[in-house]
Amino acid sequence: MKRKKFKYLSSRVTWLIAACAACFLLYLAAWTAVAVREERHMALVLAGFFLFAAAAAVFWRWIRRPYLENSRALRLFCTGYTMNGLFSQRTALSPEMEDAVRKIQEIMNTDKLISATKKQAQYLALQNQINPHFLYNALEGIRGETLSAGLESVAKMTEALSTFFRYTISGSENLVTLEDELANIRNYYIIQRYRFGEKLNLSVEYDADHESEIMSYCLPKLTLQPIVENAIYHGIERIIGEGRLRIKIEVTTRRLIITVSDNGIGMTEERLREINSRLGDMTLDYINPEKESHGGIAVVNVNNRIKLLFGEEYGICMYSTQNVGTDVEITLPLIQKDGRGTYEK
Structure with missing residues (x-):
């Protein structure tokens, strides 16, 4: 059964972030074209690209990678492959999700x-x-x-x-x-x-x-x-x-x-x-x-x-x-x- 992607909040956030990143890159590309044509503000352009790369690295390390780890653990749990991964995540999606996982662990141990x-x-x-x-x-x-x-x-x-x-x-x-x-x-x-x-x-x-x-x-x-x-x-x-x-x-x-x-x-x-x-x-x-x-x-x-x-x-x-x-x-x-x-x- 095919799922509707935009039904899920994760898909909406992913597309929103991708759209913002694309807009920022287009803006940098336009700014770079102007700077090259006028041969000025090159330092600002380089700073913009550096800022974008740093933001992408922080986003990947602090948000995207923990999210993928959580998604993988939940997917394996749903297919019955493992339960340990669900309880050992270092970063929770939200306080409510952390409480829910803790509650599942308590039930599992009864x-x-x-x-x-x-x-x-x-x-x-x-x-x-x-x-x-x-x-x-x-x-x-x-x-x-x-x-x-x-x-x-x-x-x-x-x-x-x-x-x-x-x-x-x-x-x-x-x-x-x-x-x-x-x-x-x-x-x-x-x-x-x-x-x-x-x-x-x-x-x-x-x-x-x-x-x-x-x-x-x-x-x-x-x-x-x-x-x-x-x-x-x-x-x-x-x-x-x-x-x-x-x-x-x-x-x-x-x-x-x-x-x-x-x-x-x-x-x-x-x-x-x-x-x-x-x-x-x-x-x-x-x-x-x-x-x-x-x-x-x-x-x-x-x-x-x-x-x-x-x-x-x-x-x-x-x-x-x-x-x-x-x-x-x-x-x-x-x-x-x-x-x-x-x-x-």
């Missing part, structure tokens, strides 16, 4: 916005509509009855489901230990095994010599489960034969890297580029339910929550080969919980 991506829609629905204690008590009652009837497999599944929901629904902390997150994944795996049976297998790999240290690192709650679920339903479920899920945990001097791999159907290069493009953008469009799509939305939600909490240098990247499998690489800062219950890098 727990309310972070929690918008904390859980998938189904978890939020459960949290809003089901009394957690009623759910736990009902599941415990079912488990007790099945144990009495000798149905140990059903009792085991019910226990896993109860523990999974307790972890998913309860608590308000943004960060949990890797040990707790993996325990939730194992409960989720137990539940899925009752559906897929021997077709589904999970392995977790890490340096056993540093297990206690690795398990104490923290990450956003419900980081792994949506990605594991995505791997099962969009990858492994569609293949014939054994489905293998692998969670590999690596620690560098500054980062915690978790890779969730599957041997599912993978995806095309075009689809992979599309998802990685969305993962590279810092956008809030996913909060609008009308814009959600089934493919990849879980990964996008997790990625955006990581970036909101830790910064744009962290997040998710996907690698995939069609009919071979998919790797989802999660990069996080090294954060541990100290004895006082606070978090430190």
